[in-house]
Amino acid sequence: MKKNIAILMGGHSSEHKISIKSGNVVFKYLDNAKFNVYRILITREKWLYLDEENKEFPVNRADFSINYQGEVIYFDCAFNAIHGSPGEDGLLQAYFELLNIPQTACEHYQAALTFNKRDLLSTLKPYGIKTADSYYLNLGDSIKEDAIITKVGLPCFVKANKAGSSFGISKVYKKEELNKAITKAFKEDNEILIESFLEGTEVSVGVITYKGALKVLPVTEIVTDNDFFDYEAKYEGKSQEITPARISEAQEENVKSCAKKIYSILKMTGFTRSEFIFLGDTPYLLEMNTTPGLTEESILPQQAQKAGITLSELFESAIEEALQ
Template identity: 40%
Template sequence: MKNIAILTGGDSAERVISLRSGQVVYDHLPRDRYRPFLIDVQGAHWREMSSGSAIDKNDFSLPAKEGRLHFDAVFGAIHGSPLEDGKMQGYFDMLGLPYTCCDGFTSALTMNKHATKQLAKAVEMPLAPSVLVRHGDLVDTDALVRQLGLPMFVKPNTHGSSFGVTKVKTPEALEPALEAVWPYDREALVEAFLPGREFSNGVFRTGGQVIALPVTEIIPETEFFDFAAKYEGKSQEITPANLPLSLAEQCQEWSRRLYEALGCSGIVRCDYILVGETFHLLEVNTIPGLSPASIVPQQVQAYGWTLEYFFSLLIEEAIHHRQTASRI
């Protein structure tokens, strides 16, 4: 029986989603193989949720009747900081503790949308034109409009769940859109609008093979795939997507290529816009939502697997990866 620490909560605006994801993982880990513990991470306070006991950060253990309870692996379910952005992974690496998500470098890289796009160019991934704006920069609105056109999107560069995202339709709306970013980030990505259909694809590694799950089409009831569309039922999500086989395979092949190029581990979700017959990358999510309203659980079920089986694969792959790395 393996003790599994499920990291949830976190410090960003995505905390509420992380708590939902963590609970789904807790509910679906097979009890004949694992003893799950929900660990709420809030700043320097890391506590096991059922007992309220504090984690001993010297060795990431819990007090128990029999002495100290040590964990065999960590299941990452924190969206945003301090896990999806790579802050905690170095700590677990020093302890030699397996975790189900990407390492610190890849997590930090993919949390940064602008940096991810620079690397995606190296594998010739089609992308929407964009400009990075930092807080305090003097912004030439007319020049941005000439370069990117209207409408355009303004979004936090290192934040998820569509917090702070605005679809800008007029030059006058650009400055307020940038102001909406600053509570979440010190950098804004200003991105050209691509007219097309939105798709999402989960991808992970198991047994040495990179597997792309069935593709999902996202049809938001709102103007774009915002927080309400993602988590409050304001979208239609079709899995598997109504696509010709050739286009579905193109999307899955891009997901596998990006997974390898970025050095990913665990389950990752790639989001795209399909323009004509060409997929354009929007972003890469290295700890995608696992809540009941999230896309990856839908794709896992469409693949014919239960969440119990899927989560077990992620844990065993993380343990195997750690064991292999320790022998090098």
């Protein structure tokens, strides 16, 4: 009997539109001969099932069911394609755990931890994971420009602590630019992470559980036309994503080992994509994404295809892992 699969898309964050693109790709590639597939759009105001004509039907949040064509439909698994809140910060994971409905992303604690860049980096430092020097600010804190520059130097990056797709991020070259960058970051989140600039090759490493085994995917090198890998570079063609990366054997071995170690330390499940910058042969962790982009152009699907895994196989494996 075919399983009913809910594809979750949308969400509350600036990544709403990107998530819808990811969800539609999952909808396109999941095998209809194996699954009954339903697109579920989640916004702050409402949760809806979208049929193939984009007609809207409400979701009963009490048991995560829909009433469609006179039938109440319950779901065997939720495929999480929501970037940002509530799909990447643990809220939906906790909801489905309470309802005992399998879902394809990591568990709620791991999602909340990895979504908070400051907490993630702090958790991993005792395990020897290298990171940039950093300075923390919360909304309402006094801004001590000299102290910030003494700690992280210039240039530096000002980032929203809990945001994706490079929303709220600025590269700062001068002390006079700090306040503007901080104001921009606070529009995305009430917590900020300010990091030292690391000059080196930037790479992205996908680690997944595939057919029951942990698998590190081919490494992608990020070469951006812009000053850094910002929203334009990620989504508007202002970068090259080269898979496999043009790095040495030592660098490849080190970054794959590091990404695998992080996945295991955090007891991760599902898809992850981690970003690193090399200083010499040593990878420095920037962040981890637990619901990475899933469009045909996104980095993780590119890596999977280089590893000989089709999008259909990638998505189906995630569901099989969740159901087990």
